[in-house]
Amino acid sequence: MxxxxxxxxxxxxxxxxxxxxxxxxxxxxxxxxxKRINSANDGAAYWSIATTLTSDNGALGAVKDAMSLDKNSVDAASSGVNAVVASLAKIKNNLTAALSPNVDRAKLQTEISSYVSEIKTTADNTVMNGSNWLSVDTSASGFNGTKNLLSSFSRTGSTVTVGSTSIDTGSFTVYDASTTGTSTGTSTTLDKAVTAVATAANVTAGATVTVDTTAGSLKGFMDTKYVIGGTATAGTEAITDFDVSGLGNTDADLAKIQAYVKIVDATMQQLQNGATTLGTTSTRLDSQQTFAQSLIDLNTSSIGTLVDxxxxxxxxxxxxxxxxxxxxxxxxxxxxxxxxxxxxxxx
Incomplete structure (x- = not known):
């Protein structure tokens, strides 16, 4: 019909x-x-998971960028420390030559002073991201010698964790502008390091070496003062103060030069330990950057599987x-x- x-x-x-x-x-x-899932209306469960993964990728990207900046700071400090060690090696060579009775110690001192200036310039200019880890002022407000560097981002259920790796800049502090000194010589990384320098530098005969722990004396590797005593007239000197131009060939003077050589050599050893710490940290950050990128790629793939x-x-x-x-x-x-x-x- x-x-x-x-x-x-x-x-x-x-x-x-x-x-x-x-x-x-x-x-x-x-x-x-x-995309087949553009909103919660298209599939609430998949959309929620994909949104969380996308958010995590943003956080991982931010951590990866932060690690890149931190790694630049570590690598800059590492390059600076290596340059300082190289200059100290030249100073040690000149001091060793000064033990000979037939050299012109005044000329050697001119070179030594030049290398000291070179170290100062290197330390002062090792700046990355507005921060200098070699030339510091421990008395400055808010100063913290321990740097916490971002190293990871992870999620367990609804809980997120941002991990960090710390590095103690005291193991390679070259100069400290503080006039108040630090601790008593045993509590911090730097204190222990300069104490180790003094212990290693003790001359078996002629001159003993100890750390001067009075206010303003315990500082960076180059400006921490050491008491060099024994048969020579006791004196308190930092590496920046070492001067062989006025020393003669007496046993006391030669013992003092030997003390200089040992202090510089022990300082190099301690700074090399610091350089090792920096190198290890750089490698760790590089590995974490690679891992963070792998996580980003995996998350991206998972998001694609869910919503593409x-x-x-x-x-x-x-x-x-x-x-x-x-x-x-x-x-x-x-x-x-x-x-x-x-x-x-x-x-």
Whole structure:
């Protein structure tokens, strides 16, 4: 039966067309965005996981960038320490030569003073990211010789953890502008290091070496003062104060030069320990950067698995839906024409 009031065929055709258009809109969105999950409405569970992973990737990227900056600071300090050790080696060579009775110690001292200035310049200019770890002022407000460097970001359930690795700059502090000194010579890394220098530098005969722990004397490796005594007139000197130009060939003077040589050599050994710490830290940060990038790549892959559209499938579906849309339009047109056909009966 054909009704002029109710066209059931047209209603079915229209409903079919609406469904096809809705599916076509969804597929078009998948194709245009490249994602099958664009919001929580498309799949709450997958969208939530993907959003969390995306957020974690942002945090991992920030940690990776921070590690890059920290590694630059570590590498700069490492280069500075290596340069200082190289200059100290030249000073040691000149001091060793000064033990000979036939050398011009005044000329040797000129070279030694030049190398000391070279070390000062190196330490003062080893600046990275606005920070200097070789030339410091421990009396400055907020100073902290321990640097906590970002090294990781991890998530366990809903709990996130930002990890760090610490490095004690006291193991390679070259200069300290503080006039108050640090501790008593036994509590901090630097205190222990300069005490080790004095212990290693003790001359078996002629001159003994101890650390001067009075205020303003216990500082960096180059400006910590040592008491050099024994048969020679006791004196308190830092490496920056060493002067062989006025020393003669007496046993006391030669013992003092030997003390100089041993202090410089022991200082080099301690700074090399600091350089090892820096090198190890740099390697660790480099490894953590690589690992952080691996995590970012894995998260990105997981996000893609969860929300990315299968473009081959979506392309095929799009063509099919476009064809269905055309057929649905034709079907609706046919359904609507049935009423017009009835009109011919009244002509």
């Amino acid at each position: 054909t009704s002029l009031i109710t066209n059931n065929s047209a209603m079915v055709a229209l409903q079919t067309l609406r469904t096809i258009n809705s599916n076509l809109d969804t597929t078009n969105a998948h194709v245009s965005t490249g 559209a299968n473009m081959e499938e979506e392309s095929t579906k799009l063509k099919a839906l476009q064809t269905q849309q055309q057929l649905a339009v034709q079907s609706l047109s046919i359904a609507n024409s049935s009423s017009q056909n009835v009109m011919t009966l009244f002509r």
